[in-house]
Amino acid sequence: QRRKTFVLKMPMELTQSRIQKIWLPNDNRPALPRRSCGPQLANSPTVIVMVGLPARGKTYISKKLTRYLNWIGVPTKVFNVGEYRREAVKHYSSYDFFRPDNEEAMKVRRQCALAALRDVKLYLTEEAGQIAVFDATNTTRERRGMILNFAKENGFKVFFIESVCNDPTVVATNVMEVKLSSPDYRDCNSTDAMEDFMKRINCYQASYQPLDPDDYDRELSLIKVIDVGRRFLVNRVQDHIQSRIVYYLMNIHVQPRTIYLCRHGESEFNLKGKIGGDSGLSNRGKKFALALNKFVGEQNLKDLKVWTSQLKRTIQTAEALQLPYEQWKALNEIDAGVCEEMTYEEIREQHPEEFALRDQDKYYYRYPSGESYQDLVQRLEPVIMELERQENVLVICHQAVMRCLLAYFLDKSADEMPYLKCPLHTVLKLTPVAYGCRVESISLNIEAVNTHRERPEEAKKGPNPLMRRNSVTPLASPEPTKKPRINSFEEHVAVSSSLPGCVPQEVPTQLPGQ
Amino acid sequence: VCMTNCPTLIVMVGLPARGKTYISKKLTRYLNWIGVPTKEFNVGQYRRDLVKKYKSFEFFLPDNEEGLKIRKQCALAALNDVRRYLSEENGHVAVFDATNTTRERRETIYKFGEENGYKTFFVESVCVDPEVIAANIVQVKLGSPDYVDCSNDEATEDFMKRIECYKNSYETLDETLDKDLSYIKIMDVGRSYLVNRVMDHIQSRIVYYLMNIHVTPRSIYLCRHGESELNLKGRIGGDPGLSVRGKEFAKSLAQFINEQNIKDLKVWTSQMKRTIQTAEALGVPYEQWKVLNEIDAGVCEEMTYEEIQENYPLEFALRDQDKYRYRYPKGESYEDLVQRLEPVIMELERQENVLVICHQAVMRCLLAYFLDKPA
Numbered sequence: 001q002r003r004k005t006f007v008l009k010m011p012m013e014l015t016q017s018r019i020q021k022i023w024l025p026n027d028n029r030p031a032l033p034r035r036s037c038g039p040q041l042a043n044s045p046t047v048i049v050m051v052g053l054p055a056r057g058k059t060y061i062s063k064k065l066t067r068y069l070n071w072i073g074v075p076t077k078v079f080n081v082g083e084y085r086r087e088a089v090k091h092y093s094s095y096d097f098f099r100p101d102n103e104e105a106m107k108v109r110r111q112c113a114l115a116a117l118r119d120v121k122l123y124l125t126e127e128a129g130q131i132a133v134f135d136a137t138n139t140t141r142e143r144r145g146m147i148l149n150f151a152k153e154n155g156f157k158v159f160f161i162e163s164v165c166n167d168p169t170v171v172a173t174n175v176m177e178v179k180l181s182s183p184d185y186r187d188c189n190s191t192d193a194m195e196d197f198m199k200r201i202n203c204y205q206a207s208y209q210p211l212d213p214d215d216y217d218r219e220l221s222l223i224k225v226i227d228v229g230r231r232f233l234v235n236r237v238q239d240h241i242q243s244r245i246v247y248y249l250m251n252i253h254v255q256p257r258t259i260y261l262c263r264h265g266e267s268e269f270n271l272k273g274k275i276g277g278d279s280g281l282s283n284r285g286k287k288f289a290l291a292l293n294k295f296v297g298e299q300n301l302k303d304l305k306v307w308t309s310q311l312k313r314t315i316q317t318a319e320a321l322q323l324p325y326e327q328w329k330a331l332n333e334i335d336a337g338v339c340e341e342m343t344y345e346e347i348r349e350q351h352p353e354e355f356a357l358r359d360q361d362k363y364y365y366r367y368p369s370g371e372s373y374q375d376l377v378q379r380l381e382p383v384i385m386e387l388e389r390q391e392n393v394l395v396i397c398h399q400a401v402m403r404c405l406l407a408y409f410l411d412k413s414a415d416e417m418p419y420l421k422c423p424l425h426t427v428l429k430l431t432p433v434a435y436g437c438r439v440e441s442i443s444l445n446i447e448a449v450n451t452h453r454e455r456p457e458e459a460k461k462g463p464n465p466l467m468r469r470n471s472v473t474p475l476a477s478p479e480p481t482k483k484p485r486i487n488s489f490e491e492h493v494a495v496s497s498s499l500p501g502c503v504p505q506e507v508p509t510q511l512p513g514q
Numbered sequence: 515v516c517m518t519n520c521p522t523l524i525v526m527v528g529l530p531a532r533g534k535t536y537i538s539k540k541l542t543r544y545l546n547w548i549g550v551p552t553k554e555f556n557v558g559q560y561r562r563d564l565v566k567k568y569k570s571f572e573f574f575l576p577d578n579e580e581g582l583k584i585r586k587q588c589a590l591a592a593l594n595d596v597r598r599y600l601s602e603e604n605g606h607v608a609v610f611d612a613t614n615t616t617r618e619r620r621e622t623i624y625k626f627g628e629e630n631g632y633k634t635f636f637v638e639s640v641c642v643d644p645e646v647i648a649a650n651i652v653q654v655k656l657g658s659p660d661y662v663d664c665s666n667d668e669a670t671e672d673f674m675k676r677i678e679c680y681k682n683s684y685e686t687l688d689e690t691l692d693k694d695l696s697y698i699k700i701m702d703v704g705r706s707y708l709v710n711r712v713m714d715h716i717q718s719r720i721v722y723y724l725m726n727i728h729v730t731p732r733s734i735y736l737c738r739h740g741e742s743e744l745n746l747k748g749r750i751g752g753d754p755g756l757s758v759r760g761k762e763f764a765k766s767l768a769q770f771i772n773e774q775n776i777k778d779l780k781v782w783t784s785q786m787k788r789t790i791q792t793a794e795a796l797g798v799p800y801e802q803w804k805v806l807n808e809i810d811a812g813v814c815e816e817m818t819y820e821e822i823q824e825n826y827p828l829e830f831a832l833r834d835q836d837k838y839r840y841r842y843p844k845g846e847s848y849e850d851l852v853q854r855l856e857p858v859i860m861e862l863e864r865q866e867n868v869l870v871i872c873h874q875a876v877m878r879c880l881l882a883y884f885l886d887k888p889a
Contacts (some may be wrong), residue, residue: 012761012791023790213706235706238723240864250712329850375804389715469695
């Protein structure tokens with residue numbers, strides 16, 4: 001018979017942390033773990049294992065999912081075995097490398113997978129990673145069994161994502177969009193590349209054992225994505241994060257479309273240098289609204305949805321468009337709490353400590369009785385989810401909100417987010433391309449005040465080491481680890497810093513007219 | 515945000531005792547809570563209204579022509595009410611709760627949906643585990659009006675024969691034959707799911723909800739923080755600490771929880787001092803959720819109701835007019851609260867034993883969800 005010993009607690013003395021405004025007990029007993037920003041999203045680390053023939057969207061899903069998870073604050077990283085192979089085998093000659101009877105190549109490929117798993121283990125056990133996405137074909141039971149054993153040995157949860165698609169048009173489109181420009185086909189023309197790739201896919205077909213949740217794989221946690229999201233089979237979702245992953249995968253699509261982000265027109269408060277509040281548009285702001293109307297017309301879009309916040313200035317801007325629009329409270333500007341409607345000078349005078357703290361850690365800093373960028377991410381998550389479901393959308397919002405949304409689309413870290421440049425009277429046009437997002441910055445050439453504050457010099461030195469982090473820092477999806485650490489090949493020295501086609505060409509750090 | 519344009523017709527599918535009515539009611543409760551007017555139409559209820567006394571499973575025999583006629587009549591009457599609800603009474607979602615186990619019946623319903631401009635979404639529950647079925651029968655069938663004069667054994671025997679009546683003609687949703695329909699197939703009480711052609715936002719939310727609920731027995735405890743210093747002064751909002759009596763309450767709560775002997779209790783608080791102080795007394799790990807913070811009274815924060823009436827007489831009156839929709843200037847409404855609490859409800863559905871230490875308005879919202887109270 002167990003009896004819990006019950007100890008009467010001391011008078012519940014609490015202190016509020018200075019940056020995040022989180023209440024914590026004074027003595028901060030280490031025995032009681034604390035989480036500050038919401039539900040525990042994941043406890044054991046998780047390995048997400050992609051499954052599928054080449055050109056089925058595994059890398060697309062891996063990268064997109066990783067971007068989403070990092071944005072919501074779950075440290076996630078992709079481990080693409082193909083990258084390891086490219087590091088190990090300097091020059092790709094032909095599909096012959098992938099023939100199932102090519103013993104030498106099979107050995108190399110297996111070593112690459114093992115090297116990637118070693119890095120997965122490092123990331124999850126020593127680098128504070130929560131989720132590792134193991135991006136490879138993983139088309140045989142034998143390979144998946146090996147991964148399951150690895151995970152079991154290390155106490156990791158495993159979640160499989162299989163992409164099944166037999167539509168030849170889809171496969172051909174994928175090949176054109178992301179394979180022809182791969183480093184493997186750097187020296188080929190498109191026709192030759194296409195032909196070689198199709199033979200490559202063929203090498204996998206005979207040994208492909210799809211996941212079988214009805215029988216062989218009935219104990220595994222998995223989602224099977226069929227025909228680019230027409231159908232899903234989900235088996236044994238274990239926890240909150242897997243449930244969120246399933247929900248996300250079921251909402252994304254690959255239809256070409258464009259997302260436009262802009263702020264409201266310049267407001268009366270902008271003119272006075274006041275933050276927050278609910279003021280109307282200035283004269284120049286109204287001009288912007290009309291210019292926006294013209295711009296939208298010129299874009300000639302089918303079915304544009306328009307979203308605004310519930311603050312007057314975004315709604316006034318939308319009214320000029322003469323299109324139906326939806327108001328989202330979740331798109332309201334960051335709540336500056338006691339600093340609402342003040343100028344930065346007034347804040348510096350009346351709340352000097354708060355002013356300094358904000359510059360120290362602008363992402364986590366919560367205004368007294370207000371919000372932080374971290375809070376914004378939580379409140380904007382349903383907006384992101386609905387944006388994923390939609391097609392052409394124009395979001396008319398606010399500076400901090402726009403920075404958060406942009407950080408999601410451009411895979412910017414928490415550290416960079418509060419300093420992204422989102423000037424007034426400028427539209428950012430986002431188009432999905434290959435594995436990422438192309439961004440175009442279009443200024444509508446109406447004068448406006450500059451509301452951007454650069455990261456102060458002192459803060460550039462890095463975060464205050466005395467500051468405690470209660471929650472996980474959202475990261476930009478880390479660069480993939482490339483070193484294969486294979487003994488039978490030379491050490492590879494230089495590592496290229498970006499993958500082809502996956503980083504947007506234009507990043508709004510320096511916009512014209514700023 | 516407007517979530518539905520066309521009304522949606524949800525059609526349950528499955529043998530008796532597979533949880534269709536359980537799902538219908540729970541889903542209806544959830545959708546209404548998040549602000550989507552939803553109503554369920556249980557054909558069995560129509561049958562009970564028409565055929566005053568249930569005699570035996572023989573009513574359901576596939577060759578009982580009289581029975582079949584009545585049952586079809588009931589289905590049509592229910593569909594008629596669905597049409598009235600969705601097309602004339604501003605309903606957004608109707609849940610058509612019946613076995614709907616033949617393709618023929620489902621086609622009739624689908625055509626009905628098309629004719630009226632509704633989107634149709636099927637929810638099928640498939641379960642072959644005899645233990646689950648037996649448990650369902652014990653939980654909800656033995657107490658049914660159909661078996662009011664029977665012993666438990668007689669009722670169970672009759673009900674099992676009733677299920678048999680449907681088995682031969684049961685056509686489960688098929689990968690090929692039904693490939694153009696929108697549906698979710700729930701297998702073995704949520705172990706696995708098959709989802710086909712989700713068409714819009716509301717269907718996506720429905721799928722997410724169905725995938726998060728479970729039937730494992732558990733308890734949810736809801737309470738407010740202990741009495742606060744501002745409570746004592748009759749002031750609303752703010753971020754005060756506990757009063758002396760509030761601290762007493764926290765200690766009593768700790769004792770109460772201890773006595774309940776709950777396995778793996780999760781404790782959640784808001785990020786306001788008073789709930790956290792209360793949780794501290796428990797001596798167990800707890801999670802702080804900002805979304806559990808009390809309703810933001812905007813310009814009225816930290817005022818007494820008398821002060822609000824003096825300083826903002828118009829606002830004071832407006833709030834009494836429509837307390838659910840009324841938003842404090844620069845603050846929130848109950849309606850806003852529901853939107854921010856939805857992830858809490860979703861996570862509560864996923865969890866097992868949970869204690870939520872929160873605030874008055876927040877607790878009212880959560881309670882309204884569990885007890886199916888309207889806005």
